[in-house]
Amino acid sequence: MSIDTGDSSPETSPHGRSIRLDADGTVDATTFRLFALASVLVLTASYVSVLREVTRVVGGTQSLLAIVGAALLVATVLARAIRPRTAGTLAILAGVGGFAYYFEAAGIGSRAVLGSADELLSDALTLATGLPLLQMIEAGVWTLAFAPAPVFLSWYLALRGRYALSVVPGGVALLFLVLTGDAGTTVTLVGTLGALATVGFGELTSRGGSIAQLDLLAVLFAVVIVLSLSATFVPSGPANPTTAGASDPGTLEGAIDSSPERSGIAGDVDLSPAVRFTVESERPSYWRTGVYDRFTGDEWLRSGQEEPFEGQLETPPGEFNRVEQTVQAESDLGVVPVAPEPVDLDGPIAQDATVSSHGQVHPTTTLREGERYTVESAVVLPQREPLQQAGTDYPEEITDHYLQRPEDTSSEFDERTAEITDDAETPLETAIAIEQYLRTSKEYSLEVERPTDNVAEAFLLEMEEGYCVYYATAMTQMLRAEDVPARYVSGYSTGEPVGDDTYVVRGLDAHAWVEVYFPDHGWVAFEPTPPSDRNEVHGEELEQAREDGLEDVDTPASADAAAEDPSDDGEETTDDATDEPEQPDDDETNESEPNETDDGGDDVGSPAPDDATTGDDADGLTIPVTVGRETIALAAVLLFGVVAGIHRAGMAAQVRRSVGCYWHGRRGEPDRDVVRAYRRLEWLLADEYRPRCPGESARGYLEALATEGRAAASAGAGGETSATAKAETHGDSALATDPRVRDVLEHYERAVYGGGLERAEADEAIETVDELARERLPFVGRSRFSDREHQKEPGDGV
Amino acid sequence: MTDVNSPPSPTQQSSTDRDRLSISAVESVSAEIQDNVSRVIVGHEDVVEHVVIALLGRGHVLLDDVPGVGKTMLARSIARSIDCSFRRVQFTPDLLPADVTGVNVFNEKSREFEFQPGPVFGNVVLGDEINRAPPKTQSALLEAMEEGQVTVDGETRELPAPFTVIATQNAVEPNRTYDLPFAELDRFMAKLQLGYPDPAQESELLGRTIGDHPIDALEPVTTRETLVRARETVANVRVAKPIREYVTRLAGYTREHARVGVSPRGTISLLRAAQARAGTNGREYVIPDDVQLQAPVVLAHRIRTEDRDRNGDDIVSAALESVPVETDLE
Structure with missing residues (x-):
């Protein structure tokens, strides 16, 4: 705050606060106006930054910035030209127009929207109750539709000086983004402070405030910041990846298990041998539980909304085989594993199931242990020739959604991908080239340090090793870089075959892979994770498990596993909350020798990462850093607030006064010294009676005090006890009538108005004030003073 | 129409060649004047003080009040106390400027015009009911106040020093008066109100006026020259x-x-x-x-x-x- 406060500061004169505010402290209104406008911009920037985060993922940043810029420009131009009501109408029109366009783009059609206003309402409600913007199908268009109205209106109102009102559109916009969970804590905080500052500075502008009133604003700031940090009332969104990673769904299996709308990418992971479910199926398959189309750089999101399952889903456009599977949950399941693509679902969960816009079935209730369901899937049988011939004539809805890449993907990534797929001529060849490249060039490892930026990029360009999530993510993004529609899917690998088309699927089978779209065929799965490497990593356990499993059917296998479970790795057991005692059989696996069996098609061994380590690791890394930085920031903010508060309460002046009363300080020019001595005397008087009014002369003040003192004394004599007490404390009320005070006053007048004083006279005045001050020292002075009072008793009236 | 209480003062003397009065002498002189005046004027100490201050501060005073509260008596007491000439002009609607400033009169014996000074040539001039005269006449006095001199028939004459006008204006009959123009009001250093005395003061006043009027017994407490020197001190x-x-x-x-x-x-x-x-x-x-x-x-x-x-x-x-x-x- 480098605003010129003039040559006076409030502390310099004890009674002067109000004078300074009126006379000198008033800051040029334009300064405050600039601050207020800047604050509006901060608020605007806060929610535009959230929108920009969306466009960064789905594209359209330039359009967004252009729209925001245009809105600001139009508002600036129109600020003087149109009336607020017109501006409001304009903003509403802009909003309505934008959203009409959005609905058009989303394929809903504005006419249909008008017809189903209740659906529209429920959409808005869904958003407002925490659906992230990125999950919307047309998130980019929505963003562009959303931006102009609040930007325009708030800037327009701010330019017209309606600061408080200008906060409303911006605040509503920010609030909405907070409710969707997209605005992170920091952004929300910054936006809130911007809003607060706008109102504050706006008030100061319109009321002709003074610099001294800024401290109140500062106190408010500090309170808001500290409160927001101590209680995280803002739902943390994707802007805060560490929080997302540390939470349960951040683990791979956790993500698969609960099938959330977002799938984070973790660092180190662990395995869980617990049996999840068994499948009876005529064909082995990967059991898919989630499909993700949108990549933000550090997590996968599923766009679009869930529709309730109402029988028979769409079948793939090409040839397919119908495969029926019966799945029995062996532990509580939050997902519906199916062989892609599911077309029909039967069983108790069918009523509650929902279907994503990507054709994946999701349960709304948890599947209990032992519950069963039957799925009919249309399995696309990949054959090289037809796929090779498929061409690139993709339907629009496929290219719209499955080619998305974060805008900030580096060109290096694209170049590298182009290099790798140099020889490929068809999408199939591209996919195979990438698959092969990843399989051969990267090592399989569950111990991975999570990259901080774009995961796909980091994996392709920097990292040496990773696990399925990294492979699948990189491959999907690489395919998209080559304009091949692809998506990231998660689920479980086939599991352990236990005879008669039955497969036991464990936690360690959790997996992620890639699906590539071929026109006239549909989605075909690809496996970029090297199966052999994966088996090397946990070969022993898997091989042993398989042997055991082969002997028996699933139940005995589970029973065995249960018996030996306790002897197993402690971590694994503890990590797995849903672990049932009867399930996994790992100890035997441990004992057995490593066996190199694997077969790309029906590999049992896929990593079942368990993120306990991840969580710990992340915590271990982040906590000291965050605490350190946050603590410092918090301390700085607190200090700032306290300082401002002290300033507000005039405590600095108070302290200076209290010290100044008793200590004169360095002596200089006699006249100045006398003036300072008189100031100290005035502080004493102010403490005892009241401060001097601005219009009161020094002499007039003293005379008024004497009169008032007498009046108070006579009131005390009137008999009221409190008044008497007061009169007693003011027993030293003689201060106003003390001849020494009068003497100092005359010295002061001569110094200021007369011809000045000699050194000796100045010293005399200082000493007198020192003496008077000492007499008023809280304890020492009291006793000494009462002595003096007694001596003076006989008529020393003055 | 004019009444002269004391002979016109002799020629003025410049005060610059004299020593200034010490500040304590100024204090005592003013105290004595106030004391002296209070023998005649009962109460109104503050007004008396303001008049004395105007006298020392080279200003003029406008008393705005109802008739009969002692305006004239105040002016006369002041003049008497400082041993100065006192002149009075009673302003009426038919008063002419020459009645204030004086005229040149043809002297039969010496066969030439002689200047007959008007009432404005006094140390203390009381302009009574100044708002009854038409503006032209008012301005004759007001010009004298401002300039400290009077011009008659092209000849400029210095007014005596000290020269203080105490004008009164009647607040009772506003419709038969010429209000002083704002610009002329500005020339008075102070505008004062006497007001009625309180009952105790009035009874005291009545007691004093039985028999000889106290003003007749009033003796000067200072000289005109002292006053001029005091004014010089005050100016510094x-x-x-x-x-x-x-x-x-x-x-x-x-x-x-x-x-x-x-x-x-x-x-x-x-x-x-x-x-x-x-x-x-x-x-x-x-x-x-x-x-x-x-x-x-x-x-x-x-x-x-x-x-x-x-x-x-x-x-x-x-x-x-x-x-x-x-x-x-x-």
Whole structure:
């Protein structure tokens, strides 16, 4: 705050606060106006930054910035030209127009929207109750539709000086983004402070405030910041990846298990041998539980909304085989594993199931242990020739959604991908080239340090090793870089075959892979994770498990596993909350020798990462850093607030006064010294009676005090006890009538108005004030003073 | 129409060649004058003090009051106390300027014109009911007040020193009077009101007037020359910069808060009055209190407000209340 406060500061004169505010402290209104406008911009920037985060993922940043810029420009131009009501109408029109366009783009059609206003309402409600913007199908268009109205209106109102009102559109916009969970804590905080500052500075502008009133604003700031940090009332969104990673769904299996709308990418992971479910199926398959189309750089999101399952889903456009599977949950399941693509679902969960816009079935209730369901899937049988011939004539809805890449993907990534797929001529060849490249060039490892930026990029360009999530993510993004529609899917690998088309699927089978779209065929799965490497990593356990499993059917296998479970790795057991005692059989696996069996098609061994380590690791890394930085920031903010508060309460002046009363300080020019001595005397008087009014002369003040003192004394004599007490404390009320005070006053007048004083006279005045001050020292002075009072008793009236 | 209480004073003498009076002498002289006047005038100490201050501060006084409260008596007592000539002009609607300033009269014996000085040639001139005369006549007096000289038939004549006008104006019959133009009001240093005495004072007054009027027994307590020297002393009372700034702030306040605020002539008058008050208190420098005590009588009649609810007095008291006495001194 480098605003010129003039040559006076409030502390310099004890009674002067109000004078300074009126006379000198008033800051040029334009300064405050600039601050207020800047604050509006901060608020605007806060929610535009959230929108920009969306466009960064789905594209359209330039359009967004252009729209925001245009809105600001139009508002600036129109600020003087149109009336607020017109501006409001304009903003509403802009909003309505934008959203009409959005609905058009989303394929809903504005006419249909008008017809189903209740659906529209429920959409808005869904958003407002925490659906992230990125999950919307047309998130980019929505963003562009959303931006102009609040930007325009708030800037327009701010330019017209309606600061408080200008906060409303911006605040509503920010609030909405907070409710969707997209605005992170920091952004929300910054936006809130911007809003607060706008109102504050706006008030100061319109009321002709003074610099001294800024401290109140500062106190408010500090309170808001500290409160927001101590209680995280803002739902943390994707802007805060560490929080997302540390939470349960951040683990791979956790993500698969609960099938959330977002799938984070973790660092180190662990395995869980617990049996999840068994499948009876005529064909082995990967059991898919989630499909993700949108990549933000550090997590996968599923766009679009869930529709309730109402029988028979769409079948793939090409040839397919119908495969029926019966799945029995062996532990509580939050997902519906199916062989892609599911077309029909039967069983108790069918009523509650929902279907994503990507054709994946999701349960709304948890599947209990032992519950069963039957799925009919249309399995696309990949054959090289037809796929090779498929061409690139993709339907629009496929290219719209499955080619998305974060805008900030580096060109290096694209170049590298182009290099790798140099020889490929068809999408199939591209996919195979990438698959092969990843399989051969990267090592399989569950111990991975999570990259901080774009995961796909980091994996392709920097990292040496990773696990399925990294492979699948990189491959999907690489395919998209080559304009091949692809998506990231998660689920479980086939599991352990236990005879008669039955497969036991464990936690360690959790997996992620890639699906590539071929026109006239549909989605075909690809496996970029090297199966052999994966088996090397946990070969022993898997091989042993398989042997055991082969002997028996699933139940005995589970029973065995249960018996030996306790002897197993402690971590694994503890990590797995849903672990049932009867399930996994790992100890035997441990004992057995490593066996190199694997077969790309029906590999049992896929990593079942368990993120306990991840969580710990992340915590271990982040906590000291965050605490350190946050603590410092918090301390700085607190200090700032306290300082401002002290300033507000005039405590600095108070302290200076209290010290100044008793200590004169360095002596200089006699006249100045006398003036300072008189100031100290005035502080004493102010403490005892009241401060001097601005219009009161020094002499007039003293005379008024004497009169008032007498009046108070006579009131005390009137008999009221409190008044008497007061009169007693003011027993030293003689201060106003003390001849020494009068003497100092005359010295002061001569110094200021007369011809000045000699050194000796100045010293005399200082000493007198020192003496008077000492007499008023809280304890020492009291006793000494009462002595003096007694001596003076006989008529020393003055 | 004019009545001369004492012979016109002899030729004026410049006071510059004389020693100034010491400040304590000024204090005692003014105290003596006030004391002396109070033998005749019962109560009204503050008004007497203001008149004395105007006398010392080279100003003129306008008494605005109902008839019969002792305006004339006040003026005469003052004149008598300082051993000065006292002249009185009773303003009437048919009074001519020459009746105030004097005329050239043809002397049969010497066969030439002689100047017959008008009543304005006195040390203390009482312009009674000044608002009854037409503006032309009023201005003859007012010009003399401003210039300290009178021009008759092309010949300019100096007025005696000290020259103080005490004008009265009748507040009772406003429809038969010519209100003083605002510009001319500005020439009076102070406008005062005597007001009725309180019962005790009035009975005291009645007691004194039985038998010989006390004014007849009034003796001068000082000489005209002493007074001139005292005025010289007062003119040199120190006015520090903070005081000048304070006066400027006060004037500025009136200009901001009224249609017509205090003119620079008004601020000069205020400073002179403050100097004179410092002098009467035996102080060689003006303090803010001097300014504050003089401001109401010096400034109020120079202010014109727009609304009827606030007159000049209100503006001045508001100014005194809210204008800071001191800005930062350190």
